[in-house]
Amino acid sequence: MNKAEMPKIENTISFKDRHRFSLMILSSLVITMVLVVISMYVYDNSGAAQVDLSRPGYISVRSQAVTNNADFQNYSSTGEVNQETISEFQSLFVNQVNKAKSFDAFGGDPLSPNSLGIGAVAE
Amino acid sequence: MMTFKRYFVIFTIFALTLSSVSFFSVSAQNNTITSQQAEQIRSNCVSTKNTLNQLHASDALLRVNRGQVYESILTKLMDRFNGRLSNKNINNSDFISITDKYSSMLDSFRADYQTYEEHLSIALNVDCSSNPTEFYNAVASARTKRDQVHTDVVKLNQFLDQYQLALNQFEKDYQTAAKEVIN
Numbered sequence: 001m002n003k004a005e006m007p008k009i010e011n012t013i014s015f016k017d018r019h020r021f022s023l024m025i026l027s028s029l030v031i032t033m034v035l036v037v038i039s040m041y042v043y044d045n046s047g048a049a050q051v052d053l054s055r056p057g058y059i060s061v062r063s064q065a066v067t068n069n070a071d072f073q074n075y076s077s078t079g080e081v082n083q084e085t086i087s088e089f090q091s092l093f094v095n096q097v098n099k100a101k102s103f104d105a106f107g108g109d110p111l112s113p114n115s116l117g118i119g120a121v122a123e
Numbered sequence: 124m125m126t127f128k129r130y131f132v133i134f135t136i137f138a139l140t141l142s143s144v145s146f147f148s149v150s151a152q153n154n155t156i157t158s159q160q161a162e163q164i165r166s167n168c169v170s171t172k173n174t175l176n177q178l179h180a181s182d183a184l185l186r187v188n189r190g191q192v193y194e195s196i197l198t199k200l201m202d203r204f205n206g207r208l209s210n211k212n213i214n215n216s217d218f219i220s221i222t223d224k225y226s227s228m229l230d231s232f233r234a235d236y237q238t239y240e241e242h243l244s245i246a247l248n249v250d251c252s253s254n255p256t257e258f259y260n261a262v263a264s265a266r267t268k269r270d271q272v273h274t275d276v277v278k279l280n281q282f283l284d285q286y287q288l289a290l291n292q293f294e295k296d297y298q299t300a301a302k303e304v305i306n
Contacts, residue, residue: 047237051187061184074199077206086294089204097283100192106273110178111266116171118164
């Protein structure tokens with residue numbers, strides 16, 4: 001077999017085969033970026049961002065978040081219904097309701113122009 | 124020809140109505156401020172921003188802690204008590220009705236807080252020294268949204284009171300029925 005008859009192996013390898021590894025890296029990056037964009041969209045729009053106290057603006061209050069809810073006793077959905085169990089539920093319920101109503105949440109008017117010191121000033 | 128003219132007149136009236144409605148709705152959202160107020164906003168810009176930042180953080184904390192309590196009352200108490208009554212084939216329609224309303228209101232509370240936080244963030248991102256009017260309007264908008272969150276909290280508390288009343292009535296009825304059985 002002379003030189004001219006030898007098959008040209010290099011020319012038979014396609015572009016995809018030659019850059020298989022690079023394409024894998026590139027496609028991984030693209031998939032990662034797409035997933036990150038979707039995650040950020042869900043994070044922003046689901047309301048999770050608003051209650052995420054790990055955000056930089058919330059450093060001052062992070063430590064005050066209630067993380068241990070151990071004093072909140074569960075009430076079993078199975079069991080007898082009698083005076084004792086009703087009273088037990090009453091006690092648990094009243095306790096938590098009092099906690100929920102302990103102060104007027106989001107009350108007051110801290111965003112009023114006068115509260116912020118940007119109200120109209122009469123001459 | 125007459126038909127075309129008629130359509131033209133109707134279209135013109137419709138377009139004018141639509142544009143005037145848009146104009147008035149935009150006007151209602153954008154308050155104009157006096158030059159004195161603008162000056163006040165510029166001079167108090169830093170302190171106002173600090174106050175807003177503190178409010179932003181404290182409201183987030185309140186949302187987390189209060190939201191947790193409201194959620195726990197629903198899932199750990201109300202739903203379970205309703206379930207127990209249901210398991211024993213006891214009429215719990217009053218409790219279910221109040222619980223459903225409470226649950227819907229809790230969803231509104233979450234959504235309204237999200238809207239409020241977004242509006243407050245917009246206000247925080249406005250440069251109050253160069254755009255006092257825009258800042259004033261952004262704060263006014265956040266204020267309206269915060270009022271809505273407060274309204275939701277008041278309604279949630281009202282539903283808790285209603286559940287409490289239903290519970291008291293249920294206990295009273297139970298005691299009456301128990302006495303009748305003994306007698």
